Amino acid sequence: MKGYFSLPFFPLKKSEFRERFAIIFLSTISWLYPFSLLAQPSLSELCPTPVLSRLQSHRVVSGETIDSIARQYNLVPQTVIGVNTGLEGRPVQPGQELLIPPFNGIKITVPDGATWQDLSTAYGIRSDVLFEVNGCVETPKVVFIPGVNWQPGQRPSQDNYIGLRGYPLPTVAQVGLSYGWHIEPNTGESFFHGGIDILAEEGTPVLAADGGEVVYVGQEGNYGFLVIVDHGNGRQTRYGHLSRFGTRIGQSVQVGDVIGYVGTTGRPDILNPHLHFEVRFKSPVGWVAQDPQIHLKLN
Ligand SMILES: [Zn+2]
Numbered sequence: 002m003k004g005y006f007s008l009p010f011f012p013l014k015k016s017e018f019r020e021r022f023a024i025i026f027l028s029t030i031s032w033l034y035p036f037s038l039l040a041q042p043s044l045s046e047l048c049p050t051p052v053l054s055r056l057q058s059h060r061v062v063s064g065e066t067i068d069s070i071a072r073q074y075n076l077v078p079q080t081v082i083g084v085n086t087g088l089e090g091r092p093v094q095p096g097q098e099l100l101i102p103p104f105n106g107i108k109i110t111v112p113d114g115a116t117w118q119d120l121s122t123a124y125g126i127r128s129d130v131l132f133e134v135n136g137c138v139e140t141p142k143v144v145f146i147p148g149v150n151w152q153p154g155q156r157p158s159q160d161n162y163i164g165l166r167g168y169p170l171p172t173v174a175q176v177g178l179s180y181g182w183h184i185e186p187n188t189g190e191s192f193f194h195g196g197i198d199i200l201a202e203e204g205t206p207v208l209a210a211d212g213g214e215v216v217y218v219g220q221e222g223n224y225g226f227l228v229i230v231d232h233g234n235g236r237q238t239r240y241g242h243l244s245r246f247g248t249r250i251g252q253s254v255q256v257g258d259v260i261g262y263v264g265t266t267g268r269p270d271i272l273n274p275h276l277h278f279e280v281r282f283k284s285p286v287g288w289v290a291q292d293p294q295i296h297l298k299l300n
Contacts, residue, residue: 049164049298051136052145053108056084056100057292063095073289074101075235075282083107084145103295104162106147117141124148134163162234165210165296167256169240169278170263175200177271180292194270195290196239196279203244203274205263209254210238210278210297218250224277225267228260235283238293242267242277 059070067088071078082088084100084107093099111120121128124146135144147163178198184191209230216237217229224241228248231237244264254260263276270277280296281288 048137049133052102052104052106052134052147052163053084053143054136055295056102057295059099059101061093061095061097061099065093065095067093070099070101073284074291075284076101076105080105080107102145103164103291104147106145108143108145110143111141115141120144120146130163162236164298165238165256165280166212166298167208167210168297169208169210169238169276170199170201170205171208176294177273177275180290180294183270192270196241196277197293198269198271198275198277200273200275201263203263203265205276206247206259207240207243207261207263207276209256209258209260212255213238213253215248215250215252215254215260218246218248220266223268225269226261226264227267230254230260237281237283237288239279239281240276241279242269242275 059074061070067078067081070093071081074081080102081099084102088099117128117132120126120131120141124131126146126148131141131144131146134147135141176197177200178194180194180197182191183194207228211230211232213230213232215228216231217227219227221227221241224239226241226243226246228240228243228246229237230240240261242264243261243266246261248254248258248260263274265274269275278293280291280293282291283289
């Protein structure tokens with residue numbers, strides 16, 4: 002072993018160097034791999050995905066305005082204008098793609114040298130919240146400031162929503178079917194999936210993704226056994242295909258409370274057992290399903 006780790010490369014020819022390096026590299030990563038599964042997650046792994054990486058896109062259709070689009074996503078128009086450059090004072094055009102954040106706020110370019118603490122003082126939002134919402138980077142550059150009142154020195158709005166506080170299962174699991182349009186493999190027809198299917202064994206406890214009031218417990222078409230939790234401020238989460246319930250209608254729940262158990266009731270879109278999880282926002286045309294991934298802190 003002597004000499005193996007000390008200066009092994011210098012006496013080698015280029016081809017030998019490459020070969021030796023590849024062997025050391027591959028043996029090191031294959032050895033480390035099982036340990037990496039056990040290792041503590043790093044700070045950046047624990048950190049939520051930054052809001053500016055969780056924007057969904059909206060294609061403008063004829064007759065829509067910035068105001069109507071903002072209302073559709075339960076946002077104020079300034080939020081939509083703030084993350085889409087060049088919108089101010091101009092009507093939107095059909096076919097135009099807009100970026101939509103999961104909650105109200107403004108995107109700003111941080112002045113050189115400004116810290117999270119400086120931003121916190123200026124906008125009245127806790128610095129740890131700003132740090133987390135923006136992906137836990139040390140030096141803020143282009144950031145999203147959550148809230149509705151963005152003039153420095155003003156108080157933040159009453160609605161401090163910055164995403165769901167919890168996750169609907171005890172551990173973060175793989176998504177078997179994502180939100181959005183999909184092609185049904187047998188028929189070739191496209192269908193819209195209004196939530197995400199999170200893979201989990203039948204019987205796994207299903208948890209309230211945030212605090213609120215249980216407003217529906219029952220059987221509902223394709224959803225099968227369904228629980229709906231209302232979180233206030235025009236926000237709901239839905240939990241479908243449950244095997245049984247763990248809550249009653251009208252009950253107040255805290256984030257993490259068991260509200261049911263994973264099952265296969267209704268008409269699931271994929272065969273593997275899963276939780277169908279939806280996030281809905283109240284719009285003038287009724288409840289609109291948004292991509293839950295932009296509301297979940299851990300993806
Ligand atoms: Zn589903």
